[in-house]
Amino acid sequence: MTISRRTLVLAAFAVPSTALVPSFLARGQQSCGLVTPADMEGPFYKAGAPLKPSLIEPDSKAEKLIVSGLVFSMSGCRPLAGIRLDFWHADDKGTYDHAGFRYRGVVETDAQGRYRLETNLPPPYMGRPRHIHVKTQARGGPVLTTQLYFPGESRGADKSLIVRPGPAGPVRTVLFDFVL
Numbered sequence: 001m002t003i004s005r006r007t008l009v010l011a012a013f014a015v016p017s018t019a020l021v022p023s024f025l026a027r028g029q030q031s032c033g034l035v036t037p038a039d040m041e042g043p044f045y046k047a048g049a050p051l052k053p054s055l056i057e058p059d060s061k062a063e064k065l066i067v068s069g070l071v072f073s074m075s076g077c078r079p080l081a082g083i084r085l086d087f088w089h090a091d092d093k094g095t096y097d098h099a100g101f102r103y104r105g106v107v108e109t110d111a112q113g114r115y116r117l118e119t120n121l122p123p124p125y126m127g128r129p130r131h132i133h134v135k136t137q138a139r140g141g142p143v144l145t146t147q148l149y150f151p152g153e154s155r156g157a158d159k160s161l162i163v164r165p166g167p168a169g170p171v172r173t174v175l176f177d178f179v180l
């Protein structure tokens with residue numbers, strides 16, 4: 001199923017057709033494997049981040065990053081529309097914005113269960129591997145608080161929280177599917 005879903009996500013982004021995802025998943029026969037595991041919240045979450053698809057700061061020298069994928073329900077393995085993902089991460093100096101909402105923002109899945117976050121690649125900091133924090137929740141479900149890690153720099157992290165490299169291009173792209 002992992003390969004199928006990866007193929008699906010790549011296909012969904014390569015071809016802007018809304019028909020791909022539902023036609024594949026509507027059969028409801030796929031297993032989504034495991035629910036995305038939780039990971040520590042850390043001390044820097046701040047509630048109330050605005051809905052904004054891009055966290056990119058024009059003055060940042062950090063590489064641009066696009067994180068995208070699907071949010072699935074564990075039951076029936078169906079893509080979930082209208083799911084909010086509240087992301088936060090460190091800036092290029094490894095610090096979090098406590099005064100405002102730099103590198104803090106909410107994105108929502110579309111009708112096909114897809115989300116997309118644009119941001120600047122955060123650095124490793126304070127001995128921790130590079131990571132992006134996120135909170136999300138299916139309707140009526142528990143809040144999932146977790147972190148996404150990067151291949152080759154994820155020491156100590158649950159392997160299922162490591163993003164997959166996305167298509168090559170001018171901007172670094174990574175893929176990650178959530179199962180709630």
Ligand code: FE
Nearest residue numbers: 042090131133
């Ligand atoms: Fe952190």
